[in-house]
Amino acid sequence: xxxxxxxxxxxxxxxxxxxxxxxxxxxxxxxxxxxxxxxxxxxxxxxxxxxxxxxxxxxxxxxxxxxxxxxxxxxxxxxxxxxxxxxxxxxxxxxxxxxxxxxxxxxxxxxxxxxxxxxxxxxxxxxxxxxxxxxxxxxxxxxxxxxxxxxxxxxxxxxxxxxxxxxxxxxxxxxxxxxxxxxxxxxxxxxxxxxxxxxxxxxxxxxxxxxxxxxxxxxxxxxxxxxxxxxxxxxxxxxxxxxxxxxxxxxxxxxxxxxxxxxxxxxxxxxxxxxxxxxxxxxxxxxxxxxxxxxxxx
Amino acid sequence: xxxxxxxxxxxxxxxxxxxxxxxxxxxxxxxxxxxxxxxxxxxxxxxxxxxxxxxxxxxxxxxxxxxxxxxxxxxxxxxxxxxxxxxxxxxxxxxxxxxxxxxxxxxxxxxxxxxxxxxxxxxxxxxxxxxxxxxxxxxxxxxxxxxxxxxxxxxxxxxxxxxxxxxxxxxxxxxxxxxxxxxxxxxxxxxxxxxxxxxxxxxxxxxxxxxxxxxxxxxxxxxxxxxxxxxxxxxxxxxxxxxxxxxxxxxxxxxxxxxxxxxxxxxxxxxxxxxxxx
Numbered sequence: 001x002x003x004x005x006x007x008x009x010x011x012x013x014x015x016x017x018x019x020x021x022x023x024x025x026x027x028x029x030x031x032x033x034x035x036x037x038x039x040x041x042x043x044x045x046x047x048x049x050x051x052x053x054x055x056x057x058x059x060x061x062x063x064x065x066x067x068x069x070x071x072x073x074x075x076x077x078x079x080x081x082x083x084x085x086x087x088x089x090x091x092x093x094x095x096x097x098x099x100x101x102x103x104x105x106x107x108x109x110x111x112x113x114x115x116x117x118x119x120x121x122x123x124x125x126x127x128x129x130x131x132x133x134x135x136x137x138x139x140x141x142x143x144x145x146x147x148x149x150x151x152x153x154x155x156x157x158x159x160x161x162x163x164x165x166x167x168x169x170x171x172x173x174x175x176x177x178x179x180x181x182x183x184x185x186x187x188x189x190x191x192x193x194x195x196x197x198x199x200x201x202x203x204x205x206x207x208x209x210x211x212x213x214x215x216x217x218x219x220x221x222x223x224x225x226x227x228x229x230x231x232x233x234x235x236x237x238x239x240x241x242x243x244x245x246x247x248x249x250x251x252x253x254x255x256x257x258x259x260x261x262x263x264x265x266x267x268x269x270x271x272x273x274x275x276x277x278x279x280x281x282x283x284x285x286x287x288x289x290x291x292x293x294x295x296x297x298x
Numbered sequence: 299x300x301x302x303x304x305x306x307x308x309x310x311x312x313x314x315x316x317x318x319x320x321x322x323x324x325x326x327x328x329x330x331x332x333x334x335x336x337x338x339x340x341x342x343x344x345x346x347x348x349x350x351x352x353x354x355x356x357x358x359x360x361x362x363x364x365x366x367x368x369x370x371x372x373x374x375x376x377x378x379x380x381x382x383x384x385x386x387x388x389x390x391x392x393x394x395x396x397x398x399x400x401x402x403x404x405x406x407x408x409x410x411x412x413x414x415x416x417x418x419x420x421x422x423x424x425x426x427x428x429x430x431x432x433x434x435x436x437x438x439x440x441x442x443x444x445x446x447x448x449x450x451x452x453x454x455x456x457x458x459x460x461x462x463x464x465x466x467x468x469x470x471x472x473x474x475x476x477x478x479x480x481x482x483x484x485x486x487x488x489x490x491x492x493x494x495x496x497x498x499x500x501x502x503x504x505x506x507x508x509x510x511x512x513x514x515x516x517x518x519x520x521x522x523x524x525x526x527x528x529x530x531x532x533x534x535x536x537x538x539x540x541x542x543x544x545x546x547x548x549x550x551x552x553x554x555x556x557x558x559x560x561x562x563x564x565x566x567x568x569x570x571x572x573x574x575x576x
Contacts, residue, residue: 007401
């Protein structure tokens with residue numbers, strides 16, 4: 001007990017920087033957003049009236065939020081499964097002892113360093129309808145690339161954003177899957193081989209079960225990323241194309257310059273808190289869904 | 299003999315597959331880099347644009363001047379560097395308290411720390427924007443730097459390493475009269491250098507690539523980071539200048555790609571820290 005109290009002053013001193021920073025820039029804004037979420041304020045933020053906690057369900061049920069929620073969910077559905085499959089595929093392909101495999105591994109991880117701005121603008125260049133290389137080379141098969149351009153058509157804008165996101169996340173997914181594969185004990189493969197399992201059976205009965213922790217982790221991260229997409233929307237479509245809301249995700253609804261709730265701090269706060277809850281619920285569901293299927297080895 | 303041939307054929311097949319897949323993954327980067335290395339009209343003469351001919355640095359040079367990229371790069375470098383140093387210091391200090399010191403409420407406090415890891419930037423920016431505004435930190439370096447100086451991820455990561463250091467080390471040092479700060483600086487921190495390297499790299503990349511927070515508090519040209527500044531080179535209505543964007547992209551991505559190649563191992567360690575051990 002004496003020891004415990006003796007350590008208290010140095011402990012506090014060492015914790016103060018982190019505590020103060022996290023307090024001011026993470027805990028306070030969360031608490032404040034929860035508080036603002038049930039208020040209605042005028043545009044100066046000075047005069048606020050309490051609108052009660054059902055303000056949250058009003059915001060949740062509002063058309064803007066529901067539309068943005070659908071867009072965010074669609075984006076998650078488009079990016080997460082494809083991203084996972086591609087990441088696992090690349091990892092399995094590169095998990096061989098071949099000469100020069102290191103070069104391929106570097107190439108497959110390369111997109112991990114590109115931030116959202118670079119990745120989005122790379123695709124903005126490629127998809128440019130008049131002079132983009134994809135529009136020029138592939139428009140015979142996909143006329144929409146040229147006219148009006150994938151990002152300018154309400155039906156294809158979101159899939160085009162998804163394409164950019166999938167590519168941008170590929171390096172990350174690959175690295176996690178690769179690390180997962182390399183932690184699979186080799187003797188498991190050998191005993192499966194001795195038991196006469198072909199390469200497909202070895203993949204489904206050894207590789208996939210041993211990869212479940214990585215798959216769970218990547219699923220949670222990719223889903224969260226999809227739900228929190230802001231930069232790609234701001235740079236590629238501004239929530240549009242044009243006046244449609246075809247790519248207005250929840251974060252873009254909150255932070256976009258041209259958003260209808262741009263000057264409404266109460267609604268913005270409520271939407272942000274709802275977004276937070278949504279991410280938590282999804283992560284919790286994914287952890288539970290995988291539940292006992294996750295195999296952590298010994 | 300026959301199995302050798304089969305094996306050889308398989309090897310060739312696998313290499314072919316690897317090359318094709320690598321080409322697809324790299325294509326966006328390759329196409330943009332080559333366009334950046336060509337003059338305006340050549341860059342849009344597809345598919346000849348994809349051949350490494352008629353190369354010139356003119357486009358990158360004009361993008362550099364038009365976009366004021368040198369200034370933007372320095373801004374990004376300064377902000378990312380300061381955040382990286384700050385995160386390493388705050389993480390070391392807090393991790394030390396959690397790993398080596400015993401004090402009442404330690405578990406509860408650590409639980410609170412862990413809980414904040416769940417709160418995404420996308421939620422806090424609404425209010426943080428007002429806080430920054432109230433502090434007069436709009437369009438300032440401190441606005442870009444200070445809110446990112448402490449991360450739970452860093453505290454968590456460093457604490458994990460500290461917990462694996464033998465307790466006897468600290469006890470022996472205490473008997474010799476070595477204080478906490480000196481022990482941290484001379485023993486604990488050097489022993490966790492690989493993790494600190496991963497954390498530093500990870501933090502640097504994250505700050506360099508950040509978009510939402512800078513976009514919400516920076517509106518002037520002086521404090522823009524390279525990620526924000528690229529948007530200025532995006533000229534949807536002036537096709538003739540469109541190529542400048544590719545030049546800007548190359549300039550913005552190059553430092554990071556060099557870092558990726560040099561520090562690949564640290565990056566992988568940082569990324570997988572949370573994943574594999576579960």
